[in-house]
Amino acid sequence: MAIDKDLALKLYRTMVRIRVFETVTEKLFLEGKLPGFVHLYIGEEAIAAGVNANLRIDDYILSTHRGHGHTLAKGGDMKKMMAENYGKFTGYCKGKGGSMHIADFSIGMLGANGVVGGQFPISVGAGLSIKLRKTDQVVVAYFGDGAANRGTFHEAMNMASIWKLPIIFVNEDNQFASTTRKVRTLSVEHVAQRASAYNVPGVRCDGNDVIAVYEAAKEAVERARRGEGPTLMSCQTYRLKGHFIGDPEKYRTHEEVEKFWKQEPIGRFEKIAFENGWLTEEEKNAIWEEYQKEADEAVKFAEESPYPDPEEALKDVFVNPLEEGLK
Amino acid sequence: MxxxxxxxxxxxxxxxxxxxxxxxxxxxxxxxxxxxxxxxxxxxxxxxxxxxxxxxxxxxxxxxxxxxxxxxxxxxxxxxxxxxxxxxxxxxxxxxxxxxxxxxxxxxxxxxxxxxxxxxxxxxxxxxxxxxxxxxxxxxxxxxxxxxxxxxxxxxxxxxxxxxxxxxxxxxxxxxxxxxxVPEEEYVIPLKKADVKREGSDVTVITYSMMVHHSLEAAKKLEGEGISVEVIDLRTVWPFDFDLIAESVKKTGHVVIAHESWKVGGVGAELASQIQEKLFDYLDAPIVRVGAEHTPIPFSPPLEKRVIPDAEDVYRAVKKVLEDA
CATH class of the missing domain: 3.40.50.970 (Thiamin diphosphate (ThDP)-binding fold, Pyr/PP domains)
Structure with a gap:
């Protein structure tokens, strides 16, 4: 295992940073402070952390409605993200997108998509752009098990394969498409089994084992950078929270969720990290405190930020509006 | 050229x-x-x-x-x-x-x-x-x-x-x-800018794409009857050039809007609405719209011709807008 302390800490830090942000977000939502709908990434942190540890800042990612973790892993700004959750003007999207539509073009985060499977065709375009510009960037398209049943998946996989585009399709198989179990909607046991239909490598890995994800993604990213084409990864995980905050979760039992909490990725990694001497109890506490402080500051920033002026709603439709009254 | x-x-x-x-x-x-x-x-x-x-x-x-x-x-x-x-x-x-x-x-x-x-x-x-x-x-x-x-x-x-x-x-x-x-020299046409394809003083026909040609044909026929038709080619339907439309409507007081796509909920509906909202006092008659019948587009030539508007439909619309005045 080619994991040293630096890498181990990087993976751990990313997971903790996401967990803390999501936990704070959940609390705020339940207190009635956040409008709209929020979909939490809790329990799936190992995937964004493990994949992103292989990416450069100029690589692209495309995300889902459950996308906070992807943006944070890529280096996203907690303050701007929290302010967007609040619908404040200082948020990533000036309050026009919200939790489901975070984007940060300065770090290659091309946007979280509210349409399940909407990211596949766009990832093809980012991959094609890289190929036409002849750079060695790569694209990661994160998607859930539900999205794998969209027609967009088929079209994008085929096109990425024939053109050998540098895309890593990362399936986060969290067992549920909204409220419906994967076993009722997916024709295969796991999405990577579909890779052979597109003549691309299909890799299944334990999505709660950050090292397994890191290593699978490493190979896929290196392959893409060499110009050898896309990879379809399927990371098996479990959505520890409801589809959205406030989901009555009648489709599963409390016992089932409790069982999976025992396999959650951060606790699992801590055990290994302690055993290997990558992490001490003091370092662990310091890391959690550091991110709790960052999240608290993000909340303070968001709460003190102004809401957008209502007239802001009429701006940003066009770059060149061409006329008065058209924004 | x-x-x-x-x-x-x-x-x-x-x-x-x-x-x-x-x-x-x-x-x-x-x-x-x-x-x-x-x-x-x-x-x-x-x-x-x-x-x-x-x-x-x-x-x-x-x-x-x-x-x-x-x-x-x-x-x-x-x-x-x-x-x-x-x-x-x-x-x-x-x-x-x-x-x-x-x-x-x-x-x-x-x-x-x-x-x-x-x-x-x-x-x-x-x-x-x-x-x-x-x-x-x-x-x-x-x-x-x-x-x-x-x-x-x-x-x-x-x-x-x-x-x-x-x-x-x-x-x-x-x-x-x-x-x-088309000139050999380079030129560009800005988006949104409409074009007067034929000047006239009695009726304004606002149109675009294929219907520009049908409208010009109708205008020629109407000229023989002493009716002067101005044909405005929108070229860009969004955003559209309301300034040019207003200039023409103020001059003629009669408006026909013609497009090949369906009349119901078409571009003409929005244009007619904005014209009556902003230029009601200049209109001498209700605006007349020309567009396809509300059916899919059929295959057989006589059926397709029945559904899709042509020069004859624009001709009749111009006559109607003048009769209604």
Whole structure:
């Protein structure tokens, strides 16, 4: 295992940073402070952390409605993200997108998509752009098990394969498409089994084992950078929270969720990290405190930020509006 | 001045812009074998072999590829083969390309042209004859161009390729062989600017695309009856050039709006509404609209002719707007 302390800490830090942000977000939502709908990434942190540890800042990612973790892993700004959750003007999207539509073009985060499977065709375009510009960037398209049943998946996989585009399709198989179990909607046991239909490598890995994800993604990213084409990864995980905050979760039992909490990725990694001497109890506490402080500051920033002026709603439709009254 | 076809004007605009901007590329189905199915890209595969890409039959991925490339520094033109196929890719156009800049708070640009041949009159049947410009005027985030002459096609396509916003560019498939004067020297036509295709003083006919030609034919016939018709070619239906419309309406006091696509909920409905909201006092008669019957577009020539408007319909509409005064 080619994991040293630096890498181990990087993976751990990313997971903790996401967990803390999501936990704070959940609390705020339940207190009635956040409008709209929020979909939490809790329990799936190992995937964004493990994949992103292989990416450069100029690589692209495309995300889902459950996308906070992807943006944070890529280096996203907690303050701007929290302010967007609040619908404040200082948020990533000036309050026009919200939790489901975070984007940060300065770090290659091309946007979280509210349409399940909407990211596949766009990832093809980012991959094609890289190929036409002849750079060695790569694209990661994160998607859930539900999205794998969209027609967009088929079209994008085929096109990425024939053109050998540098895309890593990362399936986060969290067992549920909204409220419906994967076993009722997916024709295969796991999405990577579909890779052979597109003549691309299909890799299944334990999505709660950050090292397994890191290593699978490493190979896929290196392959893409060499110009050898896309990879379809399927990371098996479990959505520890409801589809959205406030989901009555009648489709599963409390016992089932409790069982999976025992396999959650951060606790699992801590055990290994302690055993290997990558992490001490003091370092662990310091890391959690550091991110709790960052999240608290993000909340303070968001709460003190102004809401957008209502007239802001009429701006940003066009770059060149061409006329008065058209924004 | 030399005369070239609309297909040639299309290819010229692209080749000139591609020579200047390495970010422009063309993507779509069946582009290289014959230079596009209407000859609209003749010469481009030879001149820019790496920048005109034949795709699988995957419209959602084709438009999505345009969106992703536009987000990451390129300036794609997506050829949709037939405008009818736009229904397959509505999410990519409406919810993604047209929404992203707004949804991301102005962080991104969408320098993407979605190009599609629309229109009826070739007995192509219900799946290859439709015109959908009204839908893309209805939803925000798109500029919609519907040119009628080789000169306009060339100048407007060059503007569309230089624009940083999503542009839908619809060319009527019956017009690809239509010839008209196009100067050798470079020029561009700004988006949104309408054009008076014929000056007149009695009735204003507001139209675009194929119906410009039908309207000019009707105007000629009406001239023989002593009726002077002004024909305004909108060229861009969103945003549209209300200033030019207002100038003409104030002069004539009579308005006919003619388009080939369905009359119900069409571009004419929005125009008529805005004209009566802003220029009611100048109108001498209710506005008359000309558009397709509310049916799919049938195959058999007499059926298609029954559904799609032509010069005779514009002629009758002009007579009606004058009788109603």
């Amino acid at each position: 030399r005369e070239i076809t609309i297909a040639q004007a299309t290819a010229e605009a692209l080749m000139e812009e591609m020579s200047k901007d390495p970010g422009i590329f063309i993507i779509g189905e069946d582009l290289t074998a014959h230079g596009g199915i209407f000859g609209q890209f003749v010469g481009i595969p030879e001149k820019f072999p790496d920048r005109i890409l034949d795709t699988p039959i995957s419209e959602t991925a084709i438009v999505g590829a345009g969106v992703g490339a536009a987000l990451t520094g390129m300036r794609p033109l997506v050829d949709l083969h037939f405008a009818d196929f736009i229904t397959i890719t509505m999410d990519e156009i409406v919810s993604q390309a047209a929404t992203m800049r707004y949804m991301f708070g102005g962080q991104s640009k969408m320098p993407l042209v979605i190009w599609a041949p629309d229109g009826a009159g070739l007995s192509a049947g219900p799946h290859h004859s439709k015109s959908f410009e009204a839908w893309f005027m209805h939803a925000p985030g798109m500029k919609v161009v519907v040119p009628s002459t080789p000169y306009d096609v060339k100048g407007l396509l060059k503007s569309a390729l230089r624009d940083d916003d999503l542009v839908l560019f619809f060319q009527h498939k019956k017009l690809f062989k239509f010839k008209g004067p």
